[in-house]
Each structure stands twice: as structure tokens, then as C-alpha cells.
Amino acid sequence: MNILWVMAHPDSRSLTAHLAAEGRRTLLAAGHDVEVSDLYAMGWNPVVDAADYAHDPAERLHVAAAAKKAHAAGALSADIRAEQDKLDRADALIVQFPMWWFQMPAILKGWFDRVFVQGYAYGLSGPDGRPLGYGEGFLSGRPALVVVNAGGPARFYGARGIHGDLDELLFPLQHGTLFHSGAKVLPPLLVPGADRYTPEDAESAAKELRERLLTLWTTEPIPFRPQYGGDYDVDRVLRPDVVPGRTGLGVHRA
Template identity: 45%
Template sequence: MNVLLIYAHPEPRSLNGSLRDFTIQRLRQAGHSVQVSDLYAMRWKAAIDADDSTDQDPDARFDPARDSKRAFDSGTQREDIAREQDKLRWADTVILQFPLWWFSMPAILKGWVDRVYAYGFAYGVGEHSDRHWGDRYGEGSLAGKRAMLVVTAGGWESHYGPRGINGPIDDVLFPIQHGVLYYPGFSVLPPFVVYRSSRTDEARFADLCDALGQRLDALETTAPIAYRRQNAGDYEIPALTLREHIAPERVGFAAHIE
């Protein structure tokens, strides 16, 4: 299996750095091919702008969607963007690893998504009609691939529980798992979350590696989160709201899981 690890932490000697090293070693020992995009080490440019295409007219108004589509279609994307897209095409499974900062991913990782997910590559694909609203949410260019988050959080697990003050971890991660990953077609595996990350000694690190190792060993067999497919009949098109008879007792994020 080909595994792409997108890693976003500025300190290689951190807990995240140690977990990254463990992940690479475990996967390679199991016979998998691994590529790593270490965004801080790569000095990844996070901001999407007119410089992301090599043929941008300096006098033209910059339109992020339109210009990314033109650059993608014409082969005039910046080399760093095209290289990451090639990695995604190569990968069978993608792991996003990052610390949870202000209830989301670090800006450098969000910038990776903004720039690499070009119009025509990760969104804006497929037929748009009164019966099919684009290839997304379970379909799209990345369908058939798997993805998983490896996340560290400073708070206690109870802080992210069903009644925790930070909100349930599944809700906190929903925009990333359902939006960033499921939208372009990934089958999304349950996340691996480390709580109280700053309270990790050698004994706890060994336990974390054991648990993470079990998850990595099961990448090919773990059942993905059962998100509803957009074009499979559960949603009214083009309103894209759940049909009245589908989980009528549920609202919010939970309604979009079977």
C-alpha cells in the first residue's frame, strides 16, 4: 500500500515528531511504501494567491477558484502544488497529522489544502443537474482512497466528550473529516486522537505507540465513518438537504452519518 503522511508541526523533537517517526517506521516495516510531506521542513507557502500560477496576468483581478482551475487545466500551476497533487494520486491512504490548534488544523496545513485542492482537481468536478450535484461527498477525484487523522490535543479527553466544554471531538473534527477529506471522495477512518499531549512520559508514549501501531496495522481493514453520500438518494437536489424521511429526529453533524 502507498501511504502519504502530511505532517504539520514546527518542532521535530515534539511528541508529534516522535509519533511521526514511529508511524513511518511501523508502516515501512509492514511493507508499505511511504512518502512524507513535512510542511514546516518544506517551508510550505500557505497563502493562496496569484503567484500560484506561472502565467498570471499581473493586471488581471485574482480569482482563487477561476485561476486555480485555469492553472490546473493548462498545466501552469506552481511546481510545489503539482508535486503534492501527484503524491495524492499515488497514495492509497493519506494520513493528516497535526496538533489541534484553536479547534482546527495549523494554518500551514490549511494552506496546503487551499493550494493543492485546485478547482478541477478536488472540487468543481462532475455533472451538475437536477439529479446529480457534482462528484463530491463520497465521490470525486480521490474516491477509492482512504484517509485518517492523527491529532494531538492539549485538553483532557473529557473536555471533548459528549458534554465537554470544547464540544464532542467528532464535532470539532467534522469540518476536516467530512469537508476536507470526504468531500473529494476519501473514505474517512475514525481519527486517532491523543489528549493531554503535554503530559506524556516514556511509559505513556510506549502505550500511545502500541495503540497507534494497532491502528496503522489495520489501515486497510478498518471500517470508515459511515457518512451519507450526496448523490445516493438521501438528499434533495439541488437544495442538498436531507429528505424528510431520512433521520427526522436528527439535526446538525450527526444527521449526515448513517
């Protein structure tokens, strides 16, 4: 299998980089191929602009429409097309980053903004003409694992932790981006207390990561409700009889 590993950390000596190297060794030893997009090392440009789409700067830029047109014409910028080629080859996706102010680093958000364009990652239709999304899409059937380092202890990211539940903090990425694109989104791997890690802690985290990587295709994905699974009405709102009286992000998990 071919795995794409997308990582975002500015220091090659970081815990993030150490775990990425350990993960790559694990996958290679298991017979897989691994491509790495180390965004800082690549000098990735995270900023969307008209040049991405060979768009006339004298005209108003409608980003989604311009991206769709450029993708169809093969006119997306070379760096975007290179990342899309990696995704096309990938049988699984690993997204790894430190959590900064409860979100992914800007450079990684910019990777999604520029690579997951309309006409490629969304705005697609199935053979029957139905719009694809939330369980169906260009990543359909492919496992996706988010590996996130955080500064606080694990309890801060629990259901009643002060930082908020990790699954809810990652909801925009895991549900809104990866599941929307059809991926089988696996439970995330949290590496807590990253700023205070000892060598022993790092090895413990590496061991857990190795175990997760070797079960990419056997781990049960997060049970997000598919768009066409019957739980949503024609307006894509949960039917009144599905978890009645409940609201919030958790209702979108079966």
C-alpha cells in the same frame, strides 16, 4: 501500498514528530511505501496568491477559476504540482497535527487551500455528467486517517465535553474536505494531554497508532451519508423523512 503522510509541527523533537516516525517505521515494516510531507521542514508556503496560477496580478484574482485554469494548463506552481503528484501516487492518506485553538495549524490549512484546487480535488464530474462529491471524488476508495494531538484530557472532547465533540470539531476536515473528495474517512485518533506526556504515555500512543495503521484497509469508515445515496433531495438537503426533527452535524452520519 503507498501512503502519503502529511504532518504539521514546527519542532522535530515533538510528540507529533515522534509518532510520525514510529508510524512510518510501522508501515515500512509492513511492506508499504511512505512519502512524508513535513510542512514545517519543507518551509511550505501556506498563502494563496496569484503566483500559484501564473495569473496576471493586474487582473482581479478569482481564486477557484484561476486555479482550475492553471491546473488544466499545467501551470500551477511547482510546489503545488509536487504535492498533487504525491496524492496521485497515494493509496492512503494520513493527516497529522496538533490542535491549536480547535483547528489545524495554519500551515496545514494552507496546504489544503493550495493543493486541493478546483479541477483537481473538486469541481469534477462523473462519466454520466453528475458533479462528484461527498463519497465520490479524486480520493475515492482511499482510506484517510486524521491523527490529532490535543492539550486537554480525552473527556474534554467527548459528546458532552467542554471543548466539544471531537468528530464535530473535525467535521470541516473529515466531512467537508476528505469525504467530499471521496475518501473513506476512518475514525480519528486522538492523542490527548499531549503537553504532559511521559515516555510511557508516548509509547502507549505509539502502540495505538501502530494498531490503527495496520488496519487502515479493514477499519470501517465513518458512515457519512453519500451525496447520491438517496438521503438528500435534489437541493442536497436531507429529505424530511431522514432523521426527522433532528438538526446539526450528526445528521450527516447514517
